[in-house]
Amino acid sequence: MTRALRVFLALVLASIALGVLAPGAQAAERIRQFVVEATVNPDGSMNVVERVTYDFDFGQRHGIYRLLPVWDELPDGSRWIHPVTVEDVMADAGSVPYEVTQTGAYLEVKIGDPNVTITGIHDYVISYTVEGGMRGLTAGDLAAGNPYGFTAGDAELYWDFIGDGWGVDIYQAQVIVEGPGRVLAAQCYSGYYGETAGCNDRISGLRVTVRKGLLFPYQGLTAVIAYPGSAFTTPPVQRIEAM
Numbered sequence: 001m002t003r004a005l006r007v008f009l010a011l012v013l014a015s016i017a018l019g020v021l022a023p024g025a026q027a028a029e030r031i032r033q034f035v036v037e038a039t040v041n042p043d044g045s046m047n048v049v050e051r052v053t054y055d056f057d058f059g060q061r062h063g064i065y066r067l068l069p070v071w072d073e074l075p076d077g078s079r080w081i082h083p084v085t086v087e088d089v090m091a092d093a094g095s096v097p098y099e100v101t102q103t104g105a106y107l108e109v110k111i112g113d114p115n116v117t118i119t120g121i122h123d124y125v126i127s128y129t130v131e132g133g134m135r136g137l138t139a140g141d142l143a144a145g146n147p148y149g150f151t152a153g154d155a156e157l158y159w160d161f162i163g164d165g166w167g168v169d170i171y172q173a174q175v176i177v178e179g180p181g182r183v184l185a186a187q188c189y190s191g192y193y194g195e196t197a198g199c200n201d202r203i204s205g206l207r208v209t210v211r212k213g214l215l216f217p218y219q220g221l222t223a224v225i226a227y228p229g230s231a232f233t234t235p236p237v238q239r240i241e242a243m
Helices: 139-143
Strands: 009-012 030-040 046-055 064-069 071-073 079-081 084-091 098-103 106-111 121-130 134-136 155-162 173-178 185-191 200-204 207-212 220-227 239-241
Touching (some): 030 155, 064 121, 084 106, 155 173, 185 207, 207 220
Antiparallel strands (some): 009 064, 046 121, 071 079, 079 239, 098 106, 134 155, 155 220, 173 207, 200 207
8 A cells, every 4th residue: 555544444343252163173264255336426425335255264253343534644744534424334135233433533333233243254235425535636746747648637536445454364355436437547556554566457438447366464455546627516625634
């Protein structure tokens, strides 16, 4: 990952396994599949649906939780505000208890019944909306380098769709982003925080698809997508607040 914005960090609930492993076996938790479907709207907001197939193996847990950043600290100490609203949470195609609380820069979405333990494979669907995640490119941005021929006013989405907080392997990761206009350019990065390893990305019409076959624990996946400014009803502007 290339900056401190850690969108969509995810960690397993800090509950302790209850010691009911099969003889000679060890719990090997992992995410079998992590699929993100995002829609960038003409007003600059973004609707996100995450589908996480989590395998608890023999370990007994209550569920998972997600940390969704609502602001990001910039190099000058100011904050880039991008509020998140959780719309719905499901588990195994049905309702599931969940709690949303804000702690500092994050919304914590705790998913699962604290009075019930689960094991094995479970499918989670988390739906939320992000406001203020786009930014308009300025002449100053383009002066430093402009290999794609952008113009001032074009818009950029730079988002950590799979944050680097997962402490387990992710066997299959895919991100699909549908935009409000043609895609000017797209690129994806994967790896540990600060790394910029490549991944598979493809542009098809208004859609960008990003794939990674395997992410190791604490590796994430970021997509950078640029759109023409004319695709938006109002120019995307970062909401910056001083500390």
